[in-house]
Amino acid sequence: MHRFHILIAMDSHTIAQGARAVKDALVQDLTLAGLAQEVRVVETGTLGIYGKGVVMVIFPDAVYYAGVKVEDVAEIISEHIMKGRIVERLHYRDIPAQEVRVDEKTPRIGKQVRVVLKNAGSIDPESIEEYIAEDGYEALGRALTEMTPEQVMEEVKKSGLQGRGGAFFPTGVKWGFAAREKSDEKFIICNADEGEPGTFKDRLILEGDPHSIIEGMALAGYAVGAQQGYVYIRGEYRMSIQHMQMAIDQARKNGLLGKKIFGSKFNFDIEIREGAGAYICGEETALIESIEGKRGEPRNKPPFPPSVGLWGKPTIVNNVETLANIAQIILKGASWFRGLGTQNSPGTKVFTLVGNINNPGLIEVPMGITLREIVYDIGHGIPGGKGFLLAQLGGTTGGILTSEHLDLPLAVDSLRAAGAGMGSGALLVVDDRQCVVDLVQNFVEFFVHESCGLCTMCREGNGRLLELLQRLTTGKGVAGDIALMENLASTMMRGAFCGLGQAAPIPILGCLRYFRDEFIQHTQGVCRAGRCKMQASDDTAAA
Amino acid sequence: MPNLNKVDTIVKSYENMRTPLIYILKDVQNEFGHLSEEVLTQVAKTTRIPLSEIYGVATFYSLFTVKSKGKHIIRCCNNAPCHVNGSNEVLDKIKTYLGIEVGETTADGEFTLEYTSCLGVCAVAPVLMVNEEIYGNLTPEKAVAILKDYKMKGSVHA
Amino acid sequence: MKTLSDLRAIKEKARKEMAAREQSAKYRVVVAMGTCGIAAGARAVMSAILDEINKRNIADTIVTQTGCLGYCDQEPLVQVAQADKETITYGKVTPEIARRIVVDHIAGDRIVSDHVFMQT
Numbered sequence: 001m002h003r004f005h006i007l008i009a010m011d012s013h014t015i016a017q018g019a020r021a022v023k024d025a026l027v028q029d030l031t032l033a034g035l036a037q038e039v040r041v042v043e044t045g046t047l048g049i050y051g052k053g054v055v056m057v058i059f060p061d062a063v064y065y066a067g068v069k070v071e072d073v074a075e076i077i078s079e080h081i082m083k084g085r086i087v088e089r090l091h092y093r094d095i096p097a098q099e100v101r102v103d104e105k106t107p108r109i110g111k112q113v114r115v116v117l118k119n120a121g122s123i124d125p126e127s128i129e130e131y132i133a134e135d136g137y138e139a140l141g142r143a144l145t146e147m148t149p150e151q152v153m154e155e156v157k158k159s160g161l162q163g164r165g166g167a168f169f170p171t172g173v174k175w176g177f178a179a180r181e182k183s184d185e186k187f188i189i190c191n192a193d194e195g196e197p198g199t200f201k202d203r204l205i206l207e208g209d210p211h212s213i214i215e216g217m218a219l220a221g222y223a224v225g226a227q228q229g230y231v232y233i234r235g236e237y238r239m240s241i242q243h244m245q246m247a248i249d250q251a252r253k254n255g256l257l258g259k260k261i262f263g264s265k266f267n268f269d270i271e272i273r274e275g276a277g278a279y280i281c282g283e284e285t286a287l288i289e290s291i292e293g294k295r296g297e298p299r300n301k302p303p304f305p306p307s308v309g310l311w312g313k314p315t316i317v318n319n320v321e322t323l324a325n326i327a328q329i330i331l332k333g334a335s336w337f338r339g340l341g342t343q344n345s346p347g348t349k350v351f352t353l354v355g356n357i358n359n360p361g362l363i364e365v366p367m368g369i370t371l372r373e374i375v376y377d378i379g380h381g382i383p384g385g386k387g388f389l390l391a392q393l394g395g396t397t398g399g400i401l402t403s404e405h406l407d408l409p410l411a412v413d414s415l416r417a418a419g420a421g422m423g424s425g426a427l428l429v430v431d432d433r434q435c436v437v438d439l440v441q442n443f444v445e446f447f448v449h450e451s452c453g454l455c456t457m458c459r460e461g462n463g464r465l466l467e468l469l470q471r472l473t474t475g476k477g478v479a480g481d482i483a484l485m486e487n488l489a490s491t492m493m494r495g496a497f498c499g500l501g502q503a504a505p506i507p508i509l510g511c512l513r514y515f516r517d518e519f520i521q522h523t524q525g526v527c528r529a530g531r532c533k534m535q536a537s538d539d540t541a542a543a
Numbered sequence: 544m545p546n547l548n549k550v551d552t553i554v555k556s557y558e559n560m561r562t563p564l565i566y567i568l569k570d571v572q573n574e575f576g577h578l579s580e581e582v583l584t585q586v587a588k589t590t591r592i593p594l595s596e597i598y599g600v601a602t603f604y605s606l607f608t609v610k611s612k613g614k615h616i617i618r619c620c621n622n623a624p625c626h627v628n629g630s631n632e633v634l635d636k637i638k639t640y641l642g643i644e645v646g647e648t649t650a651d652g653e654f655t656l657e658y659t660s661c662l663g664v665c666a667v668a669p670v671l672m673v674n675e676e677i678y679g680n681l682t683p684e685k686a687v688a689i690l691k692d693y694k695m696k697g698s699v700h701a
Numbered sequence: 702m703k704t705l706s707d708l709r710a711i712k713e714k715a716r717k718e719m720a721a722r723e724q725s726a727k728y729r730v731v732v733a734m735g736t737c738g739i740a741a742g743a744r745a746v747m748s749a750i751l752d753e754i755n756k757r758n759i760a761d762t763i764v765t766q767t768g769c770l771g772y773c774d775q776e777p778l779v780q781v782a783q784a785d786k787e788t789i790t791y792g793k794v795t796p797e798i799a800r801r802i803v804v805d806h807i808a809g810d811r812i813v814s815d816h817v818f819m820q821t
Contacts (some may be wrong), residue, residue, distance in 0.1 A: 208768025667774030
């Protein structure tokens with residue numbers, strides 16, 4: 001167990017100013033001081049501080065140092081690490097970018113903050129009155145009677161809300177594209193085709209607080225000038241479909257959907273469209289194809305849906321969690337929202353905590369919280385006293401994080417720097433009883449099953465990757481297999497048609513990067529975890 | 544010989560919906576059990592959508608089937624969160640118990656075994672779905688007990 | 702509903718009703734009935750609670766449902782709330798434990814302490 005983690009920024013700016021030499025000096029001096037076991041030095045991407053020389057941050061204190069030179073290293077070790085005293089001379093305080101802020105008025109449970117989930121699990125989702133009692137439809141009422149569509153859009157833009165489906169594109173900017181288009185019809189689609197393994201945040205919102213989605217969609221419709229919305233829910237989510245349909249019926253009955261809502265000139269209605277079982281339909285253009293009654297194969301982009309979408313008309317596709325934020329932003333204001341999370345990633349994020357974890361489930365936390373806080377403070381660690389092997393963030397296409405990333409702030413920019421992403425918010429924790437190669441095979445089996453078959457890269461690439469992995473997990477692998485997998489995976493990343501084929505190699509390459517030895521062992525017929533059924537050679541059979 | 548007039552009734556019930564093909568196929572499958580060539584040809588005639596396009600849709604989505612299936616459809620999840628919580632052991636036990644592989648139907652026509660994508664109840668992994676009912680926190684023994692109940696009663700609730 | 706004041710009237714009424722309902726009933730029992738809860742057996746728990754309450758003619762208790770609370774591994778979850786007291790959340794409730802909650806906690810004012818997951 002390391003007492004301290006020193007994260008040293010390794011980006012083009014800091015490297016140019018000697019970050020590598022500082023890191024080498026740190027490692028060397030720590031070893032000399034006998035602290036190598038207690039302090040871990042981690043190279044990280046940018047810490048968001050530029051033009052200040054070499055930058056590092058020491059956890060658990062979260063103290064930032066800037067302008068660090070090789071000759072300062074000894075002082076940092078003797079003062080900060082050994083005596084717990086901050087080296088004021090180098091202390092860097094101006095760090096709003098990664099600071100996690102929580103305002104006092106927002107309800108919280110321990111480290112959790114509930115914005116999107118404020119009603120889920122506390123109101124009866126089948127009762128519109130209970131939603132209204134919790135300030136429901138107040139935002140829509142105020143927007144329609146006191147605000148112009150431009151003001152609604154401006155508020156969402158100012159809030160800095162980013163799409164919670166995984167791409168984190170600024171929601172207000174996306175709305176602006178559709179608002180600019182002139183068309184007799186425009187559409188708002190709620191993407192509730194939640195299928196990313198380990199993700200169930202949208203299900204919880206749809207089941208527990210369906211009116212928040214209706215209100216968010218109506219506000220989006222008002223802002224961009226759309227009169228019709230569709231909620232595309234995967235067919236397997238029976239309860240989500242029932243609760244959403246009930247909510248739509250109640251909203252219509254109360255005049256909150258339909259013609260002249262709140263006595264204004266705004267008309268808006270919503271219908272549910274059920275999916276029929278296809279992971280790829282979470283991709284927005286594939287989803288649109290599916291609503292059009294076709295095979296859910298992705299379209300060429302551009303044009304993007306805000307210009308040419310459903311039935312060729314301007315269309316906004318927003319994720320469930322994104323839409324669940326909208327009414328509250330309108331009600332409480334953009335500056336309230338910006339008071340949560342980090343500068344570059346405002347608001348909260350809903351994570352689903354799954355895999356080998358004591359306390360799995362669903363949590364809502366401010367952006368910028370660390371992996372360690374989620375896994376150990378909220379998730380209560382790993383069952384059976386097992387060790388932390390890796391975490392995968394964002395579903396099966398998500399990046400791989402290892403113990404060296406435990407203190408990384410989970411925000412869009414910091415994750416990107418570490419080669420990962422927030423994705424759908426699924427956090428799969430894997431303990432050290434598991435075999436990495438077996439796990440990667442499981443990922444690839446998923447991609448083979450879910451590839452829509454449109455492009456060769458994804459359809460054939462994943463198939464061939466699976467063959468290579470099956471060789472490794474049955475003891476038939478050879479030394480060249482690893483290089484072949486890497487070559488194939490990076491080619492797919494560049495050549496696949498849509499996000500699925502492009503992202504499928506991310507976890508594979510991540511595991512190859514951090515757990516290469518384990519792959520090499522498999523080519524030699526050894527599975528550390530003993531999960532792979534290696535063809536026993538004569539020697540092992542005798543032993 | 545299926546009563547193809549029912550296809551026409553289903554198609555007509557969606558005349559106010561834009562591009563309703565997936566909904567039509569869902570209802571048709573509910574009515575006839577599976578999407579046979581005969582039935583799909585009738586859908587093509589009534590909707591005036593080319594049969595090739597309809598067949599493309601019917602074979603694209605995993606909730607549609609062009610082959611006849613068992614009375615109960617078991618959908619096992621083996622995505623990563625279930626996988627690291629022992630879904631393989633559950634699946635192996637089910638295969639032995641039923642004597643079939645994934646994608647097959649038992650000889651008595653009771654059960655069809657399939658994979659499902661993540662059902663979003665990973666905190667109670669491993670999970671499986673029988674028809675429209677989801678069961679969680681499975682062990683190999685629990686899974687077999689659930690299937691035995693279906694065999695005896697036709698259906699049970701969790 | 703045509704105006705903001707219509708909405709606010711409904712809000713006031715709903716708030717009053719929710720408050721009145723909580724005052725008139727001594728106990729409010731909430732069963733989490735999300736997909737995860739049902740997959741873990743919440744339906745059988747709900748019927749056991751209703752059955753036990755009916756059998757004993759308990760009048761001052763209301764039973765409602767809610768969605769997933771986010772603690773899916775503890776499902777089925779049952780909350781027993783009482784005005785001015787801590788809310789007790791029971792985890793991994795079986796139909797048998799559910800009946801004990803009615804008999805001991807609701808009829809007998811004794812918390813079933815060995816199955817408490819959380820007090821808030």
